[in-house]
Amino acid sequence: MTLFSRFTDHIGAALDTLAARDALPAGLDRSAISVEPPRDPAHGDVATNAAMVLAKPAGMNPRALADLLVAELGALDEVTEASVAGPGFINLRLVDGSWRDELALIHGEGGDYGRSAIGQGRTVNVEYVSANPTGPMHVGHCRGAVVGDALAALLEYAGHKVIREYYVNDAGTQVDVLARSVHMRYREALGEDVGAIPEGLYPGDYLIPVAGKLAVEYGDRFVGAPESAWLGLFRAEAVSAMMDMIRADLAKLGIHHDLFSSEAELQAEGKPAAAEQWLRDHDLVYDGVLEAPKGETPEDWEPVELPLFRSTQFGDDQDRPIKKSDGSWTYFGADLAYHFQKSQNADELIDIWGADHAGTVKRIKAAVAALTGGAKKFDVKLVQMVRLLKNGEPFKMSKRAGNFVTLADIVDEVGKDAVRFTMLTRKADAQMDFDFAKVVEASRDNPVWYLQYANARISRLRKKAADAGISLPVPAPERLGAHELGLVKLLAQFPRIVEAAASAREPHRIAFYLADVAAAFHAWYNLGNDDPAARIVLDNDPELTATRLYLADGIGQVIRNGLSLMGVEALEEMV
Numbered sequence: 001m002t003l004f005s006r007f008t009d010h011i012g013a014a015l016d017t018l019a020a021r022d023a024l025p026a027g028l029d030r031s032a033i034s035v036e037p038p039r040d041p042a043h044g045d046v047a048t049n050a051a052m053v054l055a056k057p058a059g060m061n062p063r064a065l066a067d068l069l070v071a072e073l074g075a076l077d078e079v080t081e082a083s084v085a086g087p088g089f090i091n092l093r094l095v096d097g098s099w100r101d102e103l104a105l106i107h108g109e110g111g112d113y114g115r116s117a118i119g120q121g122r123t124v125n126v127e128y129v130s131a132n133p134t135g136p137m138h139v140g141h142c143r144g145a146v147v148g149d150a151l152a153a154l155l156e157y158a159g160h161k162v163i164r165e166y167y168v169n170d171a172g173t174q175v176d177v178l179a180r181s182v183h184m185r186y187r188e189a190l191g192e193d194v195g196a197i198p199e200g201l202y203p204g205d206y207l208i209p210v211a212g213k214l215a216v217e218y219g220d221r222f223v224g225a226p227e228s229a230w231l232g233l234f235r236a237e238a239v240s241a242m243m244d245m246i247r248a249d250l251a252k253l254g255i256h257h258d259l260f261s262s263e264a265e266l267q268a269e270g271k272p273a274a275a276e277q278w279l280r281d282h283d284l285v286y287d288g289v290l291e292a293p294k295g296e297t298p299e300d301w302e303p304v305e306l307p308l309f310r311s312t313q314f315g316d317d318q319d320r321p322i323k324k325s326d327g328s329w330t331y332f333g334a335d336l337a338y339h340f341q342k343s344q345n346a347d348e349l350i351d352i353w354g355a356d357h358a359g360t361v362k363r364i365k366a367a368v369a370a371l372t373g374g375a376k377k378f379d380v381k382l383v384q385m386v387r388l389l390k391n392g393e394p395f396k397m398s399k400r401a402g403n404f405v406t407l408a409d410i411v412d413e414v415g416k417d418a419v420r421f422t423m424l425t426r427k428a429d430a431q432m433d434f435d436f437a438k439v440v441e442a443s444r445d446n447p448v449w450y451l452q453y454a455n456a457r458i459s460r461l462r463k464k465a466a467d468a469g470i471s472l473p474v475p476a477p478e479r480l481g482a483h484e485l486g487l488v489k490l491l492a493q494f495p496r497i498v499e500a501a502a503s504a505r506e507p508h509r510i511a512f513y514l515a516d517v518a519a520a521f522h523a524w525y526n527l528g529n530d531d532p533a534a535r536i537v538l539d540n541d542p543e544l545t546a547t548r549l550y551l552a553d554g555i556g557q558v559i560r561n562g563l564s565l566m567g568v569e570a571l572e573e574m575v
Contacts, residue, residue: 002102002105002113002114002492002495002496003046003098003099003101003102003492004035004036004046004492004493004495004496005495007035007046007048007092008033008035010073010076011033011035011048011050011069011073012030014069014072014073015028015030015050015054015069017072018068018069018072023068024054024058024060024065024068025057025058025059028054028057028058029057030050030054032049032053033048033049033050033053033054034048034049035047035048035496036048036496037489037493038091041486041489043085043091044081044083044091044092044093044094045092045093045094045098045489046091046092046094047089047090047091047092048069048089048090048092049088049089049090050065050066050069050090051063051065051066051069051084051088051089051090052066052087052088052089055088062087062088063084063087063088065088066084066088066089066090067084069090070082070083070084070090073090073092077095078094078095078097078098079092079093079094079095080093080094080095081093096478096480096485099480099485099488099489099492100477100478100480100485100488102488102491102492103477103480103488103491103550103551103554104477106491106554106557106558107550107553107554107557110557111557111560111561111564113494113495113557113558113561114157114494114495114497114498114558114561114562115157115158115159115495115498116157116158116159116495116498116499116502117158117159118158118159118499118502118503119155119158119159119160119161119502120159121159121160121161122160122161122347122348123160123161123162123163123345123346123347123348124155124160124161124162124163124346124347124348124349124350125162125163125165125342125345125346125348125349125350126148126151126152126155126162126163126164126165126350126352127148127165127166127167127342127349127350127351127352128144128145128147128148128149128151128152128164128165128166128351128352129141129144129145129148129166129246129250129255129257129352130166130167130168130169131246132169132174132175133168133169133170133175133178133239133242133243133246134174134175134177134178134202134242135202135204135206135242135245136204136206136242136245136246136249136406136407136408137246137249137250137406137407137408138404138405138406138407139386139388139404139405139406139407139409139410139434140354140385140386140404141407142253142386142407142410142419142423143383143384143385143386143423143428143432144352144353144354144383144428145250145253145255145407146253146255146419146420146423146424146567147352147381147383147423147424147428147507147508148164148352148381149164149253149254149255149567150420150424150507150510150565150566150567151350151352151381151505151507152164153507153564153565153566153567154498154501154502154507154510154565155502157498157502157565158498158499158502158503160348160502162258163258163259163345163346164256164257164258164259165257165258165259165260165261165342166257166259166260166261167261167263167338168239168243168260168261168262168263168264169263170235170239170262170263170264171263171264171266171267171334172263172331175235175238175239176231176235177200177201177202178202178235178238178239178242179230179231179234179235179238180201180227180231180234181197181201181202181203181207181238182207182210182211182214182234182237182238183211183222183230183234184197184198184201184211185207185208185210185211185212186211186214186215186222186223186234187223188208188211189208189211189212189214189215190215190219190220190223192223206245207238209241210237210238210241210242213237213241214234214237222234243260248408249406249407249408250407252407252408252411252412252416253407253411253416253419253420253567254416254420254567255567261338261341261342263334263338266334266337266338266341267329267334271337271338271340271341272322272329272333272334272336272337274337274340275336275337275340275371276307276322276333276337278340278371279309279370279371282370283310284309284310284313284370285307285308285309285310285322286307286308286310287305287306287307287308288305288306288308288319289303289304289305289306290303290304290306290308290318290319290321291318304325306321306322306323306324306325307321307322307323308320308321308322309321309322309332309336309363309366309367309370310370311362311363311366311367311370313366313370314365314366314367314369314370315362315365315366316362316363316366317362320332320363320366321333322336331360332360332363332364332367335360335364335367336364336367336371339364339367339368339371339378340367340371343368343371343372343376346376347376347377348376348377348378348379349368349376349377349378349379350378350379350380350381350505351364351378351379351380351381352381352383352428353380353381353382353383354382354383354385355382355383355384355385355429357382358382361380361382364380365378365380379505381428381429381505382428382429383428383429384428384429384430384431384432385431385432386423386432386433386434387431387432387433387434388405388434388436389433389434389435389436389437390435390436390437391435391437392435395435395436410434413436414436414439414440415440416568416569417448417452417568417569418439418440418448419439420566420567420568421447421448421451421511421563421566421568422434422439422447422448424507424508424510424511424566425447425508425511425512425515426508427506427508428506428508442574444519444522447511447515447518448568450515450518450519450522451514451515451517451518451559451563452570452571452574453518453522453574454517454518454521454522454555454556454559455556455559455560455563455570455571455572456571456572456573456574457521457522457525458521458552458553458555458556458559459556459572459573460573461536461537461549461552462549464537465537465545465549468537468539470537470539470542470545471542472542472545472546472549473542473543473546474546475543475546475547475549475550476543476544476546476547477547477550479543479544479547480547480548480551483524483527484524484548484551486520487520487521487524487551487555488551488554490516490517490520491517491554491555491558493513494513494558494561494562497509497510497513498510498565507565507566510562510565510566511566513562514559514562514563514566517555517558517559517562518559521552521555521559524536536548536549536552537549556570
């Protein structure tokens, strides 16, 4: 049990004691109680808002309740001081042994230090990327791919079962356009001069191998054939080839999905119709006419009766059509059925979308609330676009895909780890600049390099001691000084950072925390530049060397655990 979870239990036990003495009502909701470091370290080591959040339901004055809790918590062997601050916050100062015990726990748990059970085994479906299968992944997909994958890993580490899902949009006009684009390349592969690729078709050279394969297999059979003879075949072959390409692109980032769900299969199995019928049975779909568009009405607009979902009952601005006037499904109608399908196998749903889909969030949340009776938690995380720079200036890479920069281009340029870590250095909904020069720069201004360098430095320390011929005894943690125990206090926050990041669905918090750990380690390491006695490896004091290496190894363990959640390799050596 980690330090902050232990004190959560201590506070719970103190509240139980007060309730048993009738000094506090029994059965109060404790879910809002937090246990964390004080904002100002001068106030102590552990702070809690327990008295603040329980005072009103208990019908008590917050400070009076805080005084009762302080009396209980101050009696604990590992608490040296318990005090009340402000309107009722409680601050605790701990004995040094608490931090030495936490360092031992880090070593004992290794890769599991920070792992949590707050997920309680609940299944979470995380759908991310879900790019149209019309070409290779591009930079616009890269950030959402990394955010979704890191979030999935974080939720697993926090005790959830996770389904990583990719929704293949293989139905609709965009895949018909893809098939027509391949057909043109197919004719080209057979020697026809097709000229410039017409506007509206996909121009990328990535379609040439697909067309070449079809030319070898079918010869000129489909050159002059009507579209109806080849469209379905070319569509299936093209989508299959594009998904192979997409999987390969994602693999470059270390991303692998558990499940690929096909929109075409969804429709073929009648899932949208089943969802519509369920909604009709519950009076959540009706046949009606949409209001005319606001402002000047287009000349070709005419009122048409359509099946409308009552999304206004769930907070949307207007009811939404689930079918078009020609009877085909709207994007919303198909998405509604897809989310209905996902909800059958998960307790919670999370979608990672590009910010350009913000306008559809309200309606899909309304649909999931309706289809699940509000029983399934559903969250949509919007990811802002990435602007490519080099040395602060807009950077134009070669566009091998035809009209965009591919994900593979970026990974090949700077490497998987630099891409993944950089994509997590800002909140997902904040605009991001990706500077190709900065992400490979060997300086403290580059967070991924600075963190990797910290781990590599730690890995070198034991070799440095061995090269100096120092025979290391058993560490003596009681020799750690105040500054060094301060480092342990920072490490001890990792488990609660994991829980907070998982609860908020914000994997970037791990990157922020690791940056703090790296900065703290480098500052400690650099103390020896001015003061030889502060060096980690000391020729004349093997015991203190062993103890400081013990601390350094603990720091390295937390760095590695955090980098693992982000899908970034912890390098042992830096070139």
